Every structure is written in C-alpha cells, then in structure tokens.
Amino acid sequence: MTSSDSTTDTSSAGSDPALARELAAFIESEVSQVDAPIEPDTDLLLSGAVDSLGVMVIVDWIERRQGIRIDPGDVVLEHFQSVSAMLGYLDAR
C-alpha cells in the first residue's frame, strides 16, 4: 500500500516535498472549513475540513498543478484521506 508507506515518514510526505507543502497550504486556505493547520497526516474527511465538493476542488488543483488527468475511478477514500495519501497515490501512479 503506497498510502501507508508514505505515512511512515511524515516529514517527507512523498517524493515531492514542495508539492506536499503547496497542497497543504492550498487546502488550508481555499478548501478547509475548519480553523486548524493541515498536517501531512491530518484526516481531511473526519476532521470536517473537506466535504465532497472540496474533494473535487482538490482533484482539480492537482490536475492543473501536475498537468495530469486523474481517473474518476481513482478518486477514492484511500487516495485522498490525507495529504500523505495523495502524495503516495501520485507517486504510485
């Protein structure tokens, strides 16, 4: 499981630390509905930070930032539960 591998080292959060930082900052400022910092392993769904519309906004941001297209079938909980999980998914694809 790539998502659990990436959580073993929370300081790096995947192979692209710059992406991890930008993604966390984007979620914190543009998506999050709670007033709390977004850490690599923050559970974005159960913390109440991100709702289903927020998920789509994040997918859209990643697609534009990385110049990729994410298959709708890949937009599942395991890949988007946290910033670490997203980086793990992007590394593995």
Add this chain to the structure above:
Amino acid sequence: MGERAPKSTLTERVRSLSELIEADRLRSIGVDLDATAMIDAERSVSWNEVDREVGALASALASIGVRRHDRVGVRMLKSVDSFLAVHAILRAGGVVVPLDPMSPPDAGRRVAADAHLTALVVDARAPHHIRFIDAVGPTPTILRGTATSPGSVEAPVLDADDVAGFGPLTPVANRPDDAAYVIYTSGSTGDPKGIVHTHGSALAYATAAAVEYELTAHDRLANFAPLHFDQSTFELYSAPLAGASVAVIGDAQLRFPASIVDFLDETASTVWYTVPSLLSQLEQRTDLAERDLASLRLVLYGGESFAPDAVRRFMAAVPGVTLSNVYGPAEVNQCTRYDLAEAPTGDAAIPIGRAWSAADTAVVRIDDDSDTVAVPETDTAAVSETETDGRAAADRVGELFVRSATAMRGYWHRADLTATVLVENPADFGEVIDRRDGRIDHATHENSPQQWLRTGDLVSVGQDGLMRFIGRRDHQVKVRGQRVELEMVDTVLASAPGVAEGVAVVDGPPDARSIVAIVVRAEPGDPPDVQTGDVRSDMTNDEDFARSVREYAAGRVPPVAAPSAVHVVDRLARTTTGKVSRRESLAAVAAMM
C-alpha cells in the same frame, strides 16, 4: 432462509425494537446466526457477535444508570459500531437520541440540553468529541473507538476495555407506546425540535417497509443515512425485522462516489436507500455503467426531488435496478411510494405516488391560505403538463394530511407545537379534494391511529391519481435530503459580526442544491461586535468579509445548513409589502454574476 416471510410471521412476538435482534426470533424466521449481520469498511460481525456486543454495551449502559424511558445521546460516525450502540440503548430500555457527529459541538449541546440526556455514547474518532462532551456537562459517557487527538474530559467515562468486561443484559421490556427514539430537526426559530417515535410507530414503519419492499434474510441493505437522518430507520429496524444484513457506508467513504460504488459491489448489497444528489454524483463521477453491481435489485430515493433528466441518466447506467421514490416527513417516516417502471419521458416532476399500505392520505385545499409562501420545487410548466386545464390544475393542489400507525407520538415536551400538526379532522381545515386509504384497515388494527398529521407539504393530484410534490407552506427546504429551516439560518446570519441583514436561500439544480447566503454589510460606522472575536468586522474586502461570514455560520449550524457561498450585496430585494423576497434577492445576485 429463503421465502419471504409473511407479515404475520415478521411481527409475531415483536412488541418492541429491542426484540428485533433476539436469537430465537431470528432463528424462527430462518436466519443463520453465524452469517454476517453487519459490515463496514473495517469489519464484519455475525448475528451472534451482534447479540454479544449489544449485550455487553447494554449492561454497561445499565451500570451507568440507564433505565427504561431514559434518553441516551449517541454521537457516532457511521459504522457497525454506531448500529450496535443504537441497539444496545434499546436493549437497556433507553430512548435513542442521535446527534450529528459532524455538527459543531454547540449544536449538539443544545440538543442534549433539550432532551435531558441520562448518558452519552460518543465516538472518539469523530471531530470535536472532547469539546462536545465538555459542552454537554458532566454526563456518564461511554467512549467508543480510539481517539485520534489526545484530550481528557471531566465526565465519568467507560472505554472499550471497561465495556468488554460486561456480560449480557436481559432486554428491558418496553411497551409499544414507550418512546424509542427522538430525531431532532432545528425548528424555524433555531431551537431544536425532537420528533418522538415509539416502539409501536417504529415497528409499524419497519414492518410496512419490509413487506412493501419484500425484504428477506437474503437481502443486504446498504446504509447511506447518518443516524440523525430518519432514512436510517430502514436499515436500523426493517433490516433485522426481516433478518436482512446491513452494509454501513462510512462518513469519509460517502464523500467519494467511486468508493461508494466499490463498497456496494464488494458487499454485494441488494437494496440501497439514498438521496438523489448522491445518485447523480454516482452517475456523473464514476464508471457506474461499466460496473456489474449484479446483486443490487432496488434503489430507493427520498428526501428531495430527482430531476427527470438525471433519473433517465441514472436508469440508463443501471438498467437491472428498480428505482422507487419514497416520500414522507420524519414524523411518519414514509407514507407514499412510486416505482419507476420505466424511465420518465418528459420534464414533468416525478410523482411521489400514492399512499402506501400503512397510510391514509387526504389532500386539503386550505381555506385560510393567506400566509402561504409556497417555495416551488417544480416550475409551474411541469405541473400543468400533467393537467390539460390550467384552472383545473390550481383546483387540484392542496396540503397533504396523513394518518398512519407509523406516525410520531409528538414533539418532545412541545405539546403546543404537536397540537398544530397532529389534528382530528382534515376537513376542519378546508375542502378535502382527494382521499385515499392504505390497505391496512385501521379500524381493526391494534395500534390504530386516530389523528392526522399536517405535513405542511403542498401536492397536486393528477387525473392518474398520483400525487406530485409542489412545495412547502413555510420556509423549510431540503438539502441532500435533510431539512433546513431558512429562517434559522437567517437568524445566524443576522448575528454575524458586520452583517446588517441577511437571508438564506436554496440554490442549484434539484440534485445538487445548497444553502447560499445573501448579506448586506453594516455601515462602516457601525460598531464591530466585540463578543465574538473570531470574526473581524473591519475587513474592507468583500471577499474576505464573505469568507468570515461563511466560517461564522459553519460554526453554528449543521453541515447541511452551512452556506456554500456568501454574496455581499448593497440591499436585499423586497416585496411590495416590504418583506424580504428570497427569490428576488437570489435572482438579483444571479444577474450580477
């Protein structure tokens, strides 16, 4: 296992909800007690395990003082565990009071105060659970799951290890007229309003639904609705009544349409009761048409209307599935049914159908309707299409009244409010223009209902005898199937620092609606509200101001009622009598964009 149990077998010996999961009864209707009873993304439990875990938790509840009639709050994320907690409260004789685990702690505190809770069952994985427990005040609490964030509370707490040490509890014998659960909605003033269902009314619904939808021990019901949303009573009570198992979709899973489709597939769910907005997302954002979903036979939807075009797309994607429209306020759970035998052709609203077996319906043209402020759900063209004569269409519209054994006992300690909706005779309110009786003869029924429920919903009656939902007589709207009182959101907006006045409106297509706030900023000279320091009222930028209002509201109302957008305008549109017009205010905002 096998043949559908006739109604007489299903309800034989069942006098209260706590008897639904008794081993002897389940065995008598052909259930294998080692078979899966409940499953979620993390675990699956057999009926025997359900019995054991419910027994231990019920004993733990009894040990912290829960007795017959006592209200017990359950604030849990959706999981097998949340279902076990509900059945344990019932086995201990308690009254289940579900609280939204995603709501701000203060909203939960007000419900807890209104219900006078004896005890709490709290999910340690849910957001703000510590703040919630502290906000409720010292109340014996059972903590489930492992906390993701550290913290300690003042209240006496039993954790998972403590509960595991308890043995079984002999179910407390509840009478049919004892309260079983209270579903809270927020009234128009923002005060919590608790809908009290009894063991009798809950069993009447569970039985009617199990019979109508031909549930058997072979069925697996996928659960969409959180416990505080009345749709969940289908999986909580109808499923075990018929010996069917339940697959609980988790809160986080629910935000991912692709995860939902995977889960329905993996669990081989056969029946799914959900809301149109979610079905549209599945159709738009997953490879639904390519999926097998061979086990799925029936999809029920309710809570809001489903646009005919979206219905066509969904039915085309899953041709082997029967789609059926469920209608009924939480006060009666369900009262009409409409099966879509084939895809709709025009743009006319999908009917809510006819009275189902357990309900009598009356449509009443209200004599004194001067206060009617119907919020149309369908445009008038769609309505008149079903009637050739425009005048005839107007004549055939009225408020729906329902009489059923599934009806609530009343609103919790609000006799005044109850008296306005539970009434003796619909004819006292106007001309009865349509009257249908369900197949259950209430005259001979032991739990015979006498009173009628005023739904507040306006319906039209077509020449085909089918009813169609037109709108509300008040400012209640539905978002993702759940009730929102716009006046309650207005009140919160008006209290936001820097806001002179504001209105809440519902916006978006029927299957993707959300609450939108339209606010007017206070004059720069107005003093800022210093009591709520988290929102600054000295912001010059409208965009920052809008965001601050959105965050302020999100912290004070349930998630479905939280504005998805806040528009800042110079003034609100008003009617000729000077009242704020929600529709015109929204139209003005739309025209600006």
